[in-house]
Amino acid sequence: MAEGEQPDAPAEGEPPVQPPAEAPASPPERPARAEREAKAPVKEPPPPGSIADLFAQALPGVSLDAYQGLSSVIIEIGRDDIPKVMPVARDDPRLDLKFLRCLFGVDHQDEGLEVVYQLLSLDKGHEVTLKTRLSQDDAKVPSVASLWKAADWHERETRDMFGIHFEGHPHLLPLLLPEDMTDHFPLRKDNPLAEIAEWQGDFLGGDAAAAADEEVEE
Amino acid sequence: MVTERELETVELNINMGPQHPSTHGVFRMVITVDGERIVDVEPHIGYMHRGGEKLSETMDFRQAIGYQDRTDYLAQFLNEQAYCMAVEKLIGLEVPERSEYIRLILCELNRVTSHLMFIGAFGIDLGFFGTSFTYAFRERERIQDIFEEVSGDRLMYGYFRPGGVVWDVPDNFVQRVREVLPYTKQGMRDLDLLLTENEVLIARSRGIGAMSAERAINWGLSGPMLRASGVPWDLRKDQPYSLYDRFEFSIPVGEYGDVYDRYLVRLAEVHQSIAIVEQAIDQLPDGPIMPEKMPRKLRAPVAEVYAAVEGARGEYGIYIVSKGGDKPYRLKIRSPSFCNLSALKEMTVGNYVADAVAILGSVDIVLCDVDR
Numbered sequence: 001m002a003e004g005e006q007p008d009a010p011a012e013g014e015p016p017v018q019p020p021a022e023a024p025a026s027p028p029e030r031p032a033r034a035e036r037e038a039k040a041p042v043k044e045p046p047p048p049g050s051i052a053d054l055f056a057q058a059l060p061g062v063s064l065d066a067y068q069g070l071s072s073v074i075i076e077i078g079r080d081d082i083p084k085v086m087p088v089a090r091d092d093p094r095l096d097l098k099f100l101r102c103l104f105g106v107d108h109q110d111e112g113l114e115v116v117y118q119l120l121s122l123d124k125g126h127e128v129t130l131k132t133r134l135s136q137d138d139a140k141v142p143s144v145a146s147l148w149k150a151a152d153w154h155e156r157e158t159r160d161m162f163g164i165h166f167e168g169h170p171h172l173l174p175l176l177l178p179e180d181m182t183d184h185f186p187l188r189k190d191n192p193l194a195e196i197a198e199w200q201g202d203f204l205g206g207d208a209a210a211a212a213d214e215e216v217e218e
Numbered sequence: 219m220v221t222e223r224e225l226e227t228v229e230l231n232i233n234m235g236p237q238h239p240s241t242h243g244v245f246r247m248v249i250t251v252d253g254e255r256i257v258d259v260e261p262h263i264g265y266m267h268r269g270g271e272k273l274s275e276t277m278d279f280r281q282a283i284g285y286q287d288r289t290d291y292l293a294q295f296l297n298e299q300a301y302c303m304a305v306e307k308l309i310g311l312e313v314p315e316r317s318e319y320i321r322l323i324l325c326e327l328n329r330v331t332s333h334l335m336f337i338g339a340f341g342i343d344l345g346f347f348g349t350s351f352t353y354a355f356r357e358r359e360r361i362q363d364i365f366e367e368v369s370g371d372r373l374m375y376g377y378f379r380p381g382g383v384v385w386d387v388p389d390n391f392v393q394r395v396r397e398v399l400p401y402t403k404q405g406m407r408d409l410d411l412l413l414t415e416n417e418v419l420i421a422r423s424r425g426i427g428a429m430s431a432e433r434a435i436n437w438g439l440s441g442p443m444l445r446a447s448g449v450p451w452d453l454r455k456d457q458p459y460s461l462y463d464r465f466e467f468s469i470p471v472g473e474y475g476d477v478y479d480r481y482l483v484r485l486a487e488v489h490q491s492i493a494i495v496e497q498a499i500d501q502l503p504d505g506p507i508m509p510e511k512m513p514r515k516l517r518a519p520v521a522e523v524y525a526a527v528e529g530a531r532g533e534y535g536i537y538i539v540s541k542g543g544d545k546p547y548r549l550k551i552r553s554p555s556f557c558n559l560s561a562l563k564e565m566t567v568g569n570y571v572a573d574a575v576a577i578l579g580s581v582d583i584v585l586c587d588v589d590r
Binding site: 072098161 | 263264271308522523526533547548552557564
């Protein structure tokens with residue numbers, strides 16, 4: 001009996017489905033807004049006297065693309081310059097970046113993979129974020145584990161998650177993933193969490209989210 | 219007559235974990251010993267890896283807060299603080315003063331509970347059976363009650379939000395904190411008298427697993443591990459965030475960087491945290507807890523941001539790569555336990571096998587924080 005009632009309910013509930021069709025005015029605005037927000041920001045040059053100048057002084061002749069990030073100066077370097085740049089960054093008395101805060105990968109899909117190095121000087125109190133781009137097909141980068149021992153596990157984790165090979169690492173074995181999982185890289189964007197995306201689409205996406213978007217809480 | 223060949227020693231592999239009471243979670247290490255001396259240690263982690271960084275990419279900025287509680291589950295408020303700071307920096311939210319104070323008080327109390335957990339468990343690791351643990355847990359429980367009254371949950375608080383906190387603290391919050399602090403101080407005195415001058419503890423921890431300042435920095439150690447090696451680096455002082463520049467407190471440092479110094483540094487840090495809470499609770503202002511004009515859906519610009527707090531175990535940092543929209547494109551958790559544990563081999567090789575437990579205990583790892 002209850003089964004018979006259930007098909008009736010959606011039939012009665014058909015009228016409430018109509019209101020979204022009445023409001024086509026708001027959806028066209030949303031892509032425009034998203035586009036506006038997604039526009040790449042202008043890369044502002046770092047302020048004079050920042051750590052980017054020290055890098056330029058310590059490494060003449062190396063191409064350093066420096067700009068000001070939200071939390072530190074970001075310097076993009078070529079992959080081939082890493083063996084040149086990193087020992088200077090650590091040992092040059094002007095830079096003195098003895099502390100490797102973190103090292104990780106980012107998958108930019110068509111724009112390749114990125115390795116990010118966050119360096120810090122405990123004595124001078126300054127910090128910098130170094131980045132290097134790799135292509136998906138040639139995901140190799142020289143290891144810095146011999147300079148900063150802290151990089152040892154970070155590089156192993158990045159290999160696990162992104163399949164980036166760190167050349168010269170003493171034992172680049174799976175760390176967080178099972179020992180036999182050497183060809184699956186979970187944090188790459190071509191391994192999406194599809195089920196969660198679907199779940200979110202049903203319960204949190206759609207019209208309710210669109211309506212909530214424009215509202216402002218007092 | 220014994221020939222030299224018959225006296226030859228054979229190296230032995232000892233497997234410890236993943237189910238072992240001294241590993242503080244699901245952690246395995248294979249120790250190679252030559253007699254009683256450790257010649258090699260191979261840590262195996264990843265048993266608790268739940269892919270939190272990947273999960274965060276599919277959640278909007280508020281949904282991922284709950285995940286932060288589940289990394290370092292003994293210092294949840296500190297993790298939430300790091301995450302919320304990163305989102306606030308990214309979006310450009312200004313946190314009202316009252317919320318900053320509430321957060322700071324809860325973070326420092328959380329540091330106290332976390333260190334109490336360490337001191338209790340450390341005693342067990344070194345052979346005090348339950349005494350230190352029950353002493354520490356008695357006091358931890360009192361503070362835990364305040365957290366429950368504030369957030370409604372005992373462990374997974376989910377109380378901080380980008381921009382402030384989810385709701386205001388109960389009316390008797392100030393009174394409750396003032397009530398509990400004398401008990402905490404008395405509890406710390408009890409633990410101090412039980413452990414600090416204890417012959418067993420000193421014999422088992424002094425001069426063991428020492429790291430020089432230079433090596434500690436090179437291995438990326440942070441928090442009490444780094445300070446025990448004599449490096450006075452504390453983000454609350456050196457890169458002040460929140461309102462830490464308004465309070466008087468000192469940074470305890472060790473001298474030798476051994477297991478005993480790590481214990482002493484944490485013991486002293488508890489007193490500093492209590493001092494900060496006492497100052498902050500007197501100044502707690504009235505006012506809103508969320509900024510005005512708070513958007514219902516948080517949308518981030520195309521930018522990258524890093525925010526870090528001085529967690530109970532060290533620097534807990536969040537790096538967000540945003541490509542616009544309401545979700546992070548990539549979220550990286552720089553967890554202190556991961557970096558501190560990576561130096562385990564460096565600390566244990568050359569020591570006796572019995573000291574491996576003491577050294578592992580002194581790292582104060584949380585395996586969920588290691589694996590994320």
